[in-house]
Amino acid sequence: MVKNKQLGLIAHDEWLAPYEDAIRGRHEHAVWKINQLTQNGKSSLSDFATGHLYYGLHKQGRGWVFREWAPNALDIYLIGDFSDWQEKEEFRCRHIPGTGDWELVIPAGKIKHKDLYKMKVHWRGGEGERIPAWATRVVQDENTKIFSAQVWNPRKKHTWHDAKFKPDTAPLLIYECHVGMAQDAEKVGTYKEFTEKILPRVKEDGYNCIQIMAIQEHPYYGSFGYHVSSFFAPSSRCGTPEELKELIDTAHKMGLAVIMDIVHSHAVKNEVEGLGNLCGDPNQFFYPGDRHEHPAWDSLCFDYGKDDVMHFLLSNCKYWLEEFHFDGFRFDGITSMLYYSHGLGEAFMNYGDYFNGHQDDNAICYLTLANKLIHEIKPHAITIAEDVSGMPGLAAKFEDGGYGFDYRLAMNVPDYWIKTIKEKKDEDWHPSSIFWEMTNRRADEKTISYAESHDQALVGDKTIIFRLIDADMYWHFSKDNRNGMVDRGIALHKMIRLVTASTINGGYLNFMGNEFGHPEWIDFPREGNGWSYKYARRQWHLVDDKNLCYHYLGDFDREMLATLKTVKNIQKQPVVEIWHNDGDQILAYSRGDLVFVFNFSPTQSFPDYGFLVPKGDYKVVLNTDAVEFGGNGLADDSVVHKTNFDPLYEKDGKEWLKIYIPARSAVVLRKNK
16 A cells, blocks of 8 residues: 555545554555564465464374464363264373474374364363364264264265366345255254255255355254354264265255355354363463453453464454355444444444454454455455444455455345334335445445345344235235235235345345245254244245245245346346335335336325336336236236337437336336337
8 A cells, every 4th residue: 555645445434534544554464464464574464373283183095193382281182983072192292492382293003084182281270171172074973962073984985076166246245044954854964954945945046156154063953053163173063074065066066166164253152172272271262351352242352462362363363264165254343343342232333433442453353464464375265254343444445445255235224124124014114215225335345235134033123024924924924814914915025025136236135935034033952942843944845835925935936036147147236216206105216227116005005107208119028927926927927118208308219118116016027129
């Protein structure tokens, strides 16, 4: 960055000018750290992020080598099936002088594939069994529920077939999913089942990317994967590493990108399974004092100012990209990382709240370096920031003073829909407000828009379909037993999704099952529900049953995505407002050669509502009110709509398009070439 040149971030938003010194300071901090870690460019960030190739257990020649970073340890033994779980001299690690590292060379034949093992660590005043921080395979005993690392060296390694794969981001259409709950049966689903049963559904529905949750190993299934213990180990609940690789490879063959929900914002407090007290120093990986624990999440906060922690986390990014061929990451809990307060109790009312000295520059530096590294390794990688604060520059280019994410989640959108459904009567849904909320975003940052994600599906909250229909979902969702509440819910569910997806400037996201209005919340097995899997699954049989209304929503979702794809790079096309009238509750806008028209009125239909559009003939390509989508079919969609001449607008090349718009419906038209 040139010192005296105006930052691109500020060039796009002059209101950031008063904070140029702070923005520049954060950027220069990242540049300084990159230079430090790469010896002023003599190496690369990718060269630095190779901890997973050094630490952990690795096959070496005919034997093995094990290494661990444990600076506070006095002695370390590997114990396991191979030592009868006893400390034996032949499995005693040696300290590497001048470092915090320990090493053990294991001759051939001493350990074998699937052996269970742990470290037995001694420190001043204590000792304990620990799972190595860099373990790449961790399993849980079905009877004792105890977790152990596992020697993993299968005879048949996965052979990749995706060398030419490149994610399709024009636009990015994300299917957020959880492998364990992606099946009808009341159990934990497997990578294999997901590959065979779910990937074909995702492909058929028109999505081009899956975002997988809960990949990193976590002791408590009900944490949804957010309390991670082993950062380099794919969850063994769902199968083997090879089966996860097969899932990803198969997805790539289908043209589906695969991104991972990565958790670097905190770690589980568990000491036996996790990093909480690996070798007698609770602060080895984490901040000391008041910043040690997250006050709301009951977890530990990484110390991003330590080079060794930076090494651990950056290596983790590289590991998942190279070992499992993930196409990128959705970084969870960015807000918690950015602020000393973790964003708790913060209003974020003005720009000063982002530059008031309450931000963690170490975490900002880490996120910036993580993005640099990821795109250095995979130029076409996808990175998404989950931030509720609205921090400017998250998805702006590094060179412009940004943090380098490709996208940020438009978290205002689902909040808006929840608030609207909860607090406003149908007749008070104002198109001007809807359009503003869907399109209000920073000019230099791409977003992922969504009506709802897994957050809104969790027990204690409600999905959109449940907010609209509630208990009538259980009694009136068969085709021959619908009522007014169901009809309203089906209509608005489609309209909400269409206005959200058609106004994107980057991508669109949906959580699995929500596209067809899955009726149940998500509640993982826990003591309070008798450890039941009843609500930790997706009931695909509902959308497959043509006697029920679910397929209407699923069919519409598929056709909606197909319609959006007919406009090349629709996410880059300007959203041009044609008309809104809050009294009539009518909204119209165009993107490319498509015209989107919404009538949010619950009662008023309009037979000849007119808009000024470019002269031509217009054909209906999608109608939420179509019978095949559970609508009333009140309009004749086979009619070609010809514009009407008006001399007042002749010089603009515009004429009146007049169409019939039934109440509570939306239609998409295409201008004939």
